[in-house]
Each structure stands twice: as C-alpha cells, then as structure tokens.
Amino acid sequence: MSLCRRLHFHSGMPPSQVAPSLVDRVRVNDNNREPRQPLVLLVDTSGSMTADLPDLAAGLDGLRAALARDTVARNRVELAVVTFGGQVAVHGDFGEAAVFEPPALAAAGDTPMAAAIEQALDLLEAKKRAYRESGLDYYRPLVFLLTDGEPTDTARWPAAVRRVREAERDRRLVLLAVGTKTANFGRLKELSPDRAPLRLKEAQWDTMFQWLSRSLQARSRSRPGEEVPLEDPTGPRGWGALPS
Template structure:
C-alpha cells in the first residue's frame, strides 16, 4: 500500500505540474481539547469545523485547488502521533478529516514527523521538476508538551534552523489560557506565537485559506509578506 501511494503521488506531480503550496497542519488532539468552553462548545469540535472550512474554502479557489497540498499530523489521540493525511491537492480531498480528542501532548514527536514529511515532499517536487512555494507549518496546541525535554529541544532547533534558512514558515498557535506560549514562541523566531481568540478556529482557518490562495496566485520565489493586521480576527493580540 505504501508503494502504491508513492506511485500515485508521483503520477499526480506529472499530471498536475502546477507550482505547489505545501501546508502541514500539526494539531493537538489530546484529551484536554474535549473540555467544554463557553456555550458548551469544545476546542476539538471547533477545530473540526475550522479544518473543514479550510479544506472547503481552499478547494473552491480554482488555482489553490490544484496548487495547495495539505498534510495533517495529529498528536494525542489513541496512537500518540498520527499522519492523518499525507500531502494531497484539494481536488483529491475537499472535505478534510474528523478528529477525536484523547491522550497526552507529544508535540515534539509530531513536529519532527512534520519536518520529515516536508523534506520528503520537497525532494519529490525537485525530482519531478515541479516548482513550489516556501512550505507552511501550522502548530496548534492547548497545553504543555509531554515530550522528553531533549526531543523538544531537537524539534525546536531543527525548526528554527529551517526558518532562519527561509525554508519554512511556522505559525505556532496557542489554544486557551493553558497553552504555553513561551515554548511555542521558540519555534518561530519571525512571527513568535499567538493565542487564538476564544475558539475562533473558523476565523483562523478562513484567514489561512485566503493566505494560501493569495500565495498560489504569485510566482515561486516571490517574497510573500503577510499582513499582520489581518490577524486581529482570530488572534488575541
């Protein structure tokens, strides 16, 4: 099955040579995400709504539909770190996955898995002669990592190395008051970390979709500057 998936991915790069915008969502689905917040809503329920909106809205853009490639890695749940979806364009998957909350918060392991997947995907682009934009890694968590401190330091170090080399853009997002922004901040020397405003997942993923769509309409190698004033709809600034 793994070999057939690899062949399918290579065939897709041949049949659809559109320049790619790789986006990896690294999402906390630990047990605390099921806790009810205001109006009885839980973070996991709103995360599900937001991710589905992101898939649906991005797939509706006639360019981003074939340009954006989304992968999803979760940490928590029943299998600790899970690759829910490898990189696929949204013409192949318009609806997005569904998450359930359980388990601890092995964030470092999930970030390292995401970096590995991004490296492998960039190599595939190069092998196939397909241009790509600087990858985006979105890291969302509502707590403190349960990862080994040494592994956490490795994940932070490898991420920062790629950020400083302009090989990746990282958005660490804290969910709720218990998210440790001091740790999240260390993953992103450029943008730092932001705390989600309430449970405004849909606002965040709508902004992400719009940003991906704008990127897909530019030229690979062109510098994309994000308008930080747009963060106000979803970030507790």
C-alpha cells in the same frame, strides 16, 4: 514574511533516510504541472482538546471547501494533517487541495508535540524530494501548529526546536504557532524566536481558518519569488492576539 519565495536546494535528508512509510503519502500528480505550496497542519488532539475539537473540525472543513472552490489554489496548495494526542498520526496523503478530506478527530492522551514536529519536518523533506524528482517548482512550505498546551515529550523538545530553527534560518519553511489561552506560549516561542506565537481569541476558530484559506489563495496566485504579506491576524477584526 512571504511564504512564496521559490526554493531550489537539496534536502539534508539522504534518500536512504526517507522513511518508507512516507513514500506513498507524498506521491505527486504528474498530470498537474503547477508549482506547489505545501502546508502541514499540526493539530493537537490530546485529551484536553475535547471541547475544542468540534470547532476545529468545522474549521478544517471550511478550509477544504474554500480551497476546493478556488480554481488555482485547488491545484497548487497541497495539504497534510498530522495529529498528536497520545501518539502521532499522519492522516491520508499529502496531496492537492482538490482532493483533500479532513480526518475525523478524536481527543485522547498526552501531548507528544516534539515528535509531531519532527514527523512534519520529515514529511516535508520527503514531499520536497518528490517535487524535485518530478521537476516541479514549489514555494516555501508552511507548518501551522495548533495547541492548547505544551509538549509532554520534553526529552525530544530540544532536538525539535533545533530542527525548526535551522529550517527557518535556511528559509526552508515558515512555522506559525497558535495556542488557545491555556497553551504554554513560552515553549512555543522557543520554536521561532523572531516570530511570536499567537493566542487564538475566544470562539474564533472559523475566522482563523478563513484567514488561512485567504492567505493560501493569495499565495497560490503569486509569481514565484513575489512578496505577498500576510494579513495581520491581530488587527481589530483579527482572530489572534499576542500572548501577554
């Protein structure tokens, strides 16, 4: 599925429901009139992720460097990092790759994945509103979810699933879920029934982030509405596999 279809629609979130805490985080650089490709990285930082965080942090830094070197992607791709470990946190501003700085990561607590997903969706709605108010075009947003487990805030999970499915159905975003071997792939499958979650192969963090950076660079060079297929991450040299 292409991520590059340009959308013109009104958010379902009335202006009064855009959280004040998000307004400053989604400000747009009006000196840059390029169309934008928004990406929210949803990163599991629960206690069980302790061993994986160094590789994850290195992957994020590699993503930063690759996008910053690309003279097109650095101005068109906009990133935000939302972590969930004990609590949900939005790190820094939702801004251009040219100024993106990966946050310091620390593992702790349980896995409030549903709350993190809803925070990501709220953040995207606020960002898209900012684009519209600035008269900027944007491509279909991408949410990239990384986890080694399953949601512990199960009471909120049905609402999060419903919101993701509605957004996918209305072509308002694409959610890609990736889990390590200990992830609950049944739960992840509920988010996007038509798109299987992927299992990260052992020690392939760097390869996964290289794939993500290439995908974003390719899309940033496309024309709005152009179909740009994803590289197959499950190929012989790929970083992912379909869960058994």
